[in-house]
Amino acid sequence: MSTFVELVVNGVSMGSVYALIALGFVIIFKATEVVNFAHASLLLAGGYVTAVLHDDLGFLLALGAGIAAAAGAGALVEVLVLRRARVENHAVLAIVTIGVDIVLTTELTRRIGTEVLSLGDPWRDRIVTVAGVSVAETRIAALVTATVLITAFLLAFRHTSWGVAMRAAAEDGETAALMGVRLTRVSLGAWALAGALAAVAALFLTVFPTPGLDRGTSFAAMKAFPAAILGGSTPPPARSPAA
Amino acid sequence: MASGNLEVRDLSVSYGRAVRALRGVSLDVPAGSVTAVLGANGAGKTSLLRAISGTLPFHRGGVDAGGVRLGGRALTGLRPAAVVRTGVVQVPEGRRVFGRLTVEENLKAGALGARGRAGTAEARARVLDLFPVLAERARQRAGLLSGGEQQMLAIGRALMARPSVLLLDEPTLGLAPLVAARIGATVAEINRQGTSVLLVEQNAALALELASTAYVLEVGEVAARGASADLAAGDELRRRYLGAAAPPTERGEDTGDAADAAAGRGDRPTLARWTG
Ligand SMILES: Nc1ncnc2c1ncn2[C@@H]1O[C@H](COP(=O)(O)OP(=O)(O)OP(=O)(O)O)[C@@H](O)[C@H]1O
Numbered sequence A: 001m002s003t004f005v006e007l008v009v010n011g012v013s014m015g016s017v018y019a020l021i022a023l024g025f026v027i028i029f030k031a032t033e034v035v036n037f038a039h040a041s042l043l044l045a046g047g048y049v050t051a052v053l054h055d056d057l058g059f060l061l062a063l064g065a066g067i068a069a070a071a072g073a074g075a076l077v078e079v080l081v082l083r084r085a086r087v088e089n090h091a092v093l094a095i096v097t098i099g100v101d102i103v104l105t106t107e108l109t110r111r112i113g114t115e116v117l118s119l120g121d122p123w124r125d126r127i128v129t130v131a132g133v134s135v136a137e138t139r140i141a142a143l144v145t146a147t148v149l150i151t152a153f154l155l156a157f158r159h160t161s162w163g164v165a166m167r168a169a170a171e172d173g174e175t176a177a178l179m180g181v182r183l184t185r186v187s188l189g190a191w192a193l194a195g196a197l198a199a200v201a202a203l204f205l206t207v208f209p210t211p212g213l214d215r216g217t218s219f220a221a222m223k224a225f226p227a228a229i230l231g232g233s234t235p236p237p238a239r240s241p242a243a
Numbered sequence B: 001m002a003s004g005n006l007e008v009r010d011l012s013v014s015y016g017r018a019v020r021a022l023r024g025v026s027l028d029v030p031a032g033s034v035t036a037v038l039g040a041n042g043a044g045k046t047s048l049l050r051a052i053s054g055t056l057p058f059h060r061g062g063v064d065a066g067g068v069r070l071g072g073r074a075l076t077g078l079r080p081a082a083v084v085r086t087g088v089v090q091v092p093e094g095r096r097v098f099g100r101l102t103v104e105e106n107l108k109a110g111a112l113g114a115r116g117r118a119g120t121a122e123a124r125a126r127v128l129d130l131f132p133v134l135a136e137r138a139r140q141r142a143g144l145l146s147g148g149e150q151q152m153l154a155i156g157r158a159l160m161a162r163p164s165v166l167l168l169d170e171p172t173l174g175l176a177p178l179v180a181a182r183i184g185a186t187v188a189e190i191n192r193q194g195t196s197v198l199l200v201e202q203n204a205a206l207a208l209e210l211a212s213t214a215y216v217l218e219v220g221e222v223a224a225r226g227a228s229a230d231l232a233a234g235d236e237l238r239r240r241y242l243g244a245a246a247p248p249t250e251r252g253e254d255t256g257d258a259a260d261a262a263a264g265r266g267d268r269p270t271l272a273r274w275t276g
């Protein structure tokens, strides 16, 4: 019985991490109709920055830097690559993101080499045992963090001006523009937010029981794609958080 | 609230550098007025509004020559959001409410482009005063509203930005005469409260009743312009719209006063229209 509970907790925890990745993916798709194949490389970039900085800055600051780096990378892709091609075919843009992914991933794997990097998280391999059920602290941290982030996102999406602008732009971009919504800002915000969420996911993909960040981490991120594509066919609010 | 005249000068618009939609169109919307633009399908009415509001790029279109000014300030080349901030707001053809958002959220969306957040509550009160049905349906998805209610929402949404010039693209399209008359009366009230209106219509009778001045567009050019009363009295419109040998327009027998208002007086041309 306790094994079963452990499996469930671990499974839900991993699922919530993939939900973070899928959420970013869907936000970009909803705001810009672009399928972002560069998402895994944004994740890898966030994780890498956290990994190289945590010795000097400490964990929290390094994580903040990783999140900022991934958000910045996402914003940069939007401004430098996609904005120019705004009215072009969305399928072409998706292919462009594959190009971005290849360039980013190649550079990051070259830097990482054969190493396995720690992100310097405070939970390490500690286990908590409650009523005979043993769960790694990292899994609990992942579950709590992902739940908080996804809830915050859904609340903002529902209730803030930003959320209304996002949803209006996703439903009918031209009419949203007629209402004074700046579509370029919506799109930029979506890419930055997706990058930030990916960096948080990178942390929880690489902590215990995973040995750390290596060049294979982005493959793990690809597992979120089916979830994103299935969930992406319906709008995120008020549906399953995994969407 | 009016912030100057809207002036369109020698405007030429084309799509994909191939389809010429407007050729050298000039027109004025004096501050505080209702100005109508009439024209058959494909005459270029919507293209004119797109050129003003900056949405031609969404259709691979662009302004080739001429331009639009508001109180001397050039609007041509501005992004749609920037045009909204100058106080020129468009209600698009076919209403285009955000169907998955609630009525309340649609109004919120309309306020996103407002100049400054102060005054949003006031604008909202004014909208709900004009369209009480929107208050009743506040929490309903906009996609569930009837066509007439959606049109009211589309107009209300645009008013949330507190425009000085309101651009309306066929607001009575596909509406029953009674509802069309209601929309017409509301447009008159909005204008009375100080907003200039550029009204694009195929319902010539209604448009001429509301507007002081009207322009007739024909294949991308201004074919006629004049005071509404003159256009309504003359046979110019009748000839252009209905064809010289057109039979007299059939009028409903027992649709009541409002339908009469919508159709105009008996001597005014009523346009046969297709819907759907
Ligand atoms: N997106 C587009 N791409 C190419 N051509 C277009 C586009 N939109 C309109 N046109 C063309 O421009 C011309 C004017 O069209 P427009 O939509 O402005 O007419 P309209 O007067 O609004 O007609 P309606 O009464 O049917 O709405 C037409 O010849 C039309 O085919």
Ligand SMILES: [Mg+2]
Pocket (backbone or CB within 6 Å): B045, B046, B047, B093, B169
């Ligand atoms: Mg039109």
